[in-house]
Amino acid sequence: MSDASPSVNDAILQVEHLSMKFGGLVAIGDLSFQARRGEITALIGPNGAGKTTVFNCITGFYKPSEGMLTLNRRDGSSYLLERLPNHEIPARAKVARTFQNIRLFSGMTLLENLLVAQHNKLMKASGYTILGLFGFSGYRTASAESIDLARHWLEKADLVDRADDPAGDLPYGAQRRLEIARAMCTGPELLCLDEPAAGLNPKESMALNALLMDIKDNTGTSILLIEHDMAVVMQISDHVVVLEYGRKISDGSPHAVRTDPRVIAAYLGVEDEDVETVLIEVGDEDVIEQLDTGPDATHGPGSSSSYFAGPVTDTVGHSEGERVTVSKGASKAGQVDARSGAARPASPAEAKPEKPSAAKSSTAKPAAKAPAKPKTPGDSNRGGGNE
Numbered sequence: 001m002s003d004a005s006p007s008v009n010d011a012i013l014q015v016e017h018l019s020m021k022f023g024g025l026v027a028i029g030d031l032s033f034q035a036r037r038g039e040i041t042a043l044i045g046p047n048g049a050g051k052t053t054v055f056n057c058i059t060g061f062y063k064p065s066e067g068m069l070t071l072n073r074r075d076g077s078s079y080l081l082e083r084l085p086n087h088e089i090p091a092r093a094k095v096a097r098t099f100q101n102i103r104l105f106s107g108m109t110l111l112e113n114l115l116v117a118q119h120n121k122l123m124k125a126s127g128y129t130i131l132g133l134f135g136f137s138g139y140r141t142a143s144a145e146s147i148d149l150a151r152h153w154l155e156k157a158d159l160v161d162r163a164d165d166p167a168g169d170l171p172y173g174a175q176r177r178l179e180i181a182r183a184m185c186t187g188p189e190l191l192c193l194d195e196p197a198a199g200l201n202p203k204e205s206m207a208l209n210a211l212l213m214d215i216k217d218n219t220g221t222s223i224l225l226i227e228h229d230m231a232v233v234m235q236i237s238d239h240v241v242v243l244e245y246g247r248k249i250s251d252g253s254p255h256a257v258r259t260d261p262r263v264i265a266a267y268l269g270v271e272d273e274d275v276e277t278v279l280i281e282v283g284d285e286d287v288i289e290q291l292d293t294g295p296d297a298t299h300g301p302g303s304s305s306s307y308f309a310g311p312v313t314d315t316v317g318h319s320e321g322e323r324v325t326v327s328k329g330a331s332k333a334g335q336v337d338a339r340s341g342a343a344r345p346a347s348p349a350e351a352k353p354e355k356p357s358a359a360k361s362s363t364a365k366p367a368a369k370a371p372a373k374p375k376t377p378g379d380s381n382r383g384g385g386n387e
């Protein structure tokens with residue numbers, strides 16, 4: 001893994017100046033980042049930061065208000081995802097995704113779920129005719145290959161013993177792995193996983209990590225991951241991009257991001273002026289060292305820094321008297337109007353409408369601007385959420 005900026009050829013996905021507006025609400029504002037080929041890139045940030053919206057733009061559920069999303073395939077072809085019809089994104093650009101809420105065919109067996117995922121390939125082999133289903137040798141070959149591929153991914157996901165059980169009978173963690181296996185049956189070059197570890201116990205999280213590392217090491221499929229479970233993010237990611245209020249606030253290696261005061265402030269949900277106090281409470285040596293030495297310039301935000309309250313600047317350091325300060329330029333929620341004393345939202349994310357409670361996991365995840373809790377982003381933090 002290298003911290004150097006990837007060249008265009010290294011990037012399987014280039015997100016350039018992406019903006020997504022819902023009426024007056026700017027869910028994503030001028031976001032740029034790259035996901036490198038063959039790596040696991042994590043997209044993290046507090047609730048409402050815009051992570052799922054980025055996924056929805058990449059996978060065609062939303063058409064971006066502005067920006068370019070370029071998918072560079074291994075064969076040298078490139079696709080502008082924002083211009084492709086939805087159904088062509090998996091078929092031509094080879095992008096697959098999973099959702100925050102499990103979307104298996106719960107009444108179908110595990111094997112059937114994986115065969116359904118290969119429906120397009122099978123229909124093509126049939127020549128799209130009923131006669132083709134019975135007559136074409138090509139169909140029989142494709143059918144046998146589909147079963148082999150399904151079996152392969154059931155083994156990889158450690159689910160082959162339950163191949164004939166209904167998917168709905170599986171434990172939660174196994175259903176998550178089955179979803180990933182199903183996505184892999186489509187032969188993706190980019191696999192987008194929306195909170196795959198949400199609601200998993202530690203043993204299930206370890207099995208998930210093993211599956212994702214296996215995919216990374218042995219298939220050449222690149223992974224883009226939204227995850228609130230920092231144990232998963234820190235263990236398996238090569239590269240982490242942090243969003244807050246739809247803007248990139250940090251971008252770099254897991255270690256660089258974990259010790260970035262802007263990220264800590266965003267996750268702790270504190271105002272800039274309170275960061276010093278909370279970091280001292282945290283007592284994390286890495287963080288304190290980072291504050292002592294100043295930020296790593298190679299990991300600062302790019303041109304996509306927060307704009308809601310001005311640019312986030314690299315002004316973390318000691319002032320006279322050994323006070324540790326963080327720039328007041330950082331984007332923060334709930335700023336108080338000095339004149340009226342009334343709280344006002346600092347960003348559109350604060351206007352996030354309530355989402356259906358059924359879509360929320362029962363496990364807590366870091367709420368943007370929640371009361372300060374002394375935890376670094378490197379600590380495990382259970383996810384759940386919406387889509």
Ligand SMILES: Nc1ncnc2c1ncn2[C@@H]1O[C@H](COP(=O)(O)OP(=O)(O)OP(=O)(O)O)[C@@H](O)[C@H]1O
Pocket residue numbers: 022025027045046047048049050051052053054348349350351352353385386387
């Ligand atoms: N279809 C929509 N219509 C209106 N607003 C939306 C829509 N989709 C997302 N938003 C808003 O965009 C912002 C970003 O939401 P998004 O779900 O992308 O955040 P997130 O980082 O994925 O959050 P979480 O971690 O809670 O899943 C929120 O304010 C959300 O309410």
